[in-house]
Amino acid sequence: MKAVTRRRFLGFSGVAAGALALGATALPWSDLLAAAARDPRPDGQGVLVVVTLYGGNDGLNTVVPVADPAYVRARPDLAYDPHEVLPLAAGLGLNPGMRGLEAVWRQGRMAVVQGVGYPRPDHSHFRSMAIWQTASPVTPSGAGWLGRWLDATGDDPLRALSLDPVLPPLLVGERSAAATLPLGGLPMPQGRLGEALAALGLPDATDDAFRARVAQSVEHLGSIGSSLAPALAGRTPIDSTELAEQLSLAADLITARVPTRVYSASLGGFDTHADARGTQERLLGVLDDAVAPFLARMAGTPAGRDVVVIVYSEFGRRVQANLSDGTDHGTAGPVFLLGDRVQGGLHGTMPSLTDLDAGDMRPTVDFRDVYATVLDGVLEADADAVLREPRGRLGGLVKPPV
């Protein structure tokens, strides 16, 4: 059976490559370029970049408890030796695929929140990812957690952008949804066709709610196109992995001070039931090659210093290796937060590798507390209202703006 990937979760493949193949570079409605500077994001206003790792990243081989005898015992062939990992803290090392992020760690701009999970873990990818994306462990079928933030914050279509062509559930609210910005840009038709399309974006008194919404989406398409045009004009896509392309695009938009507060990108393939070590190390290398250069561009710049990246996966993997040099679906795992506004270092408590719950680590931090911390600290939102219950916060994890 093939690995579960992000595309497997979302159900699609080859989208970005296809979008590029369709040929789309020039941004449309370029005569509206002048409008782009009308609403720049001010200093101090936080930006959240969400990176979803689909498939269930093996947390234990990401932030590795090399000195724990239980770790070595559980994974005779999968365990890393102390000299193989990148040193993080006493007894803990980072996966060797993550050299760029090790440097970020040394700069104090990388936080590792340990043991993050949710109550009564579900080992299904789909359900577990739905739980993470909706922040609703009991009924994970409603609005996404950032979709609810969108519901609570008005109407501007630029507030959240998915750099994946298909909207992830986390960005769909009850009344609003994020916009998608395909890597190929938004190739607006020109001439009369373009004019006719733009004319569809006007409201009409006879519209029902859905038709009004279609018209509004056309209008938003135009305004997104014009707002993003300066950031995208003359932009040369980098020739790299899809995630690196996505984050490079985000960096361009952030640097141009586009008013977007939330970006979403993703990487799939972490379902390492077999031959885990090589696959995971390669994928973490892809993550590293995308995130580290992104952070380097943001570091210390006026437009980039309020950016916080959060990296998560739907669950960790079993402590015990299986018989195929892989690991089966587990529970708790580390969540990374990165950026100038992040208090680097270890947060939360590493779960015990011996006091297990049916072979799985017991989560020590509820993922909704991490969400609450970034909703408050980065998006200046009423986190408890968005999450619909009073949640804890991880004190000191996100710093206020300078």
Place this chain on the structure above:
Amino acid sequence: MKEDQQRLLRLWWLDRMTAAEDPCAEKLTWFWHGHFATSEAKVDYPDLVLAQNETLRAHVRGDFRAMTRAMVVDAALVYWLDGQANLVGAANENLGRELMELFTLGLGHYGETDVKEASRALTGWTIDPDLRVTEFDPGRWDPGAKTVLGRTGELDAVGLVDVLVARPESADFVIGRLWARLVSSTPPSAGTRDVLRRAYGPATDLRALLAAIVGAPEFRDGASVLVKQPVEWAIGLMRAVGVRAVALTDDEADHLVIALQSLGQLPFRPPSVGGWPDGIAWLTPSANLDRLTVARLVLSRADLRPPTSGRLDWARDVLGVETWSARTATALDRLDEPRELLAVAAISPEYVVSG
């Protein structure tokens, strides 16, 4: 190889939907595909996926009990939800849980104990690795008594389905799902609901239910609106202008698939066992460009006979739209070229939202 088969299967169904003389059967099969949502992303055996599709089609005008009995032992669904890993003494609750949550009852109408007991009833089914069909292995079945929703017995898969679909909440669940996808996002009036319940009845009669839905005043009410799902929208357009999927070149078919992917919907690839979203999730700004891509591609293959005057009325007739709003009429008036005119008409609010 497998990718080629998946590609062929996708195009086969898209073409069948564009060509079918009984489009209603295809629309209903499409509905049930989204209900018992199974994805080739995990079930990467095109023969299993095709077999499930045929099974669903055979039941669309039958009864829900028989359809669900067939589905719980359908090889694609069993594999999708790890049913073959569910055996006596080592339960896997994936299928049992989704059977109650997503297929028959809906959240809130069962408890965790019911899930565990239901999963015991579903034990015993394996998949023959060569023939790719499910087989019942009595040695893997849990023969003990199970209690599901207050009913106790030595339930097996069929017995469990019978218990579940006999619940009154199951009737409302099935009626609600069909209503929300065929008629309106607004639930039926109390009067209509009673008529629908009677039609569905203890026989779980889907044919009678569909007849009652079509006969409901809401069905003919222009205020009942639905956002067309991307595939339904594309198929509707292709049928309207007489373009079959097989009439497309390989390149065009690939572009159609890419645009549908970008819109978020491809046959046999639901995003999860919960099926596809509905309503505003389809109405992103960039979706307008994807729809325009599909419309232009389809229309480039259409044999159009536009009149010399009255083009807007012609476009209305071709697409089956009741009236153009002043906004859309103004937009369409800018266009002389009939293919461009129809392409923009096809992405207009009046066509993207069905009345």
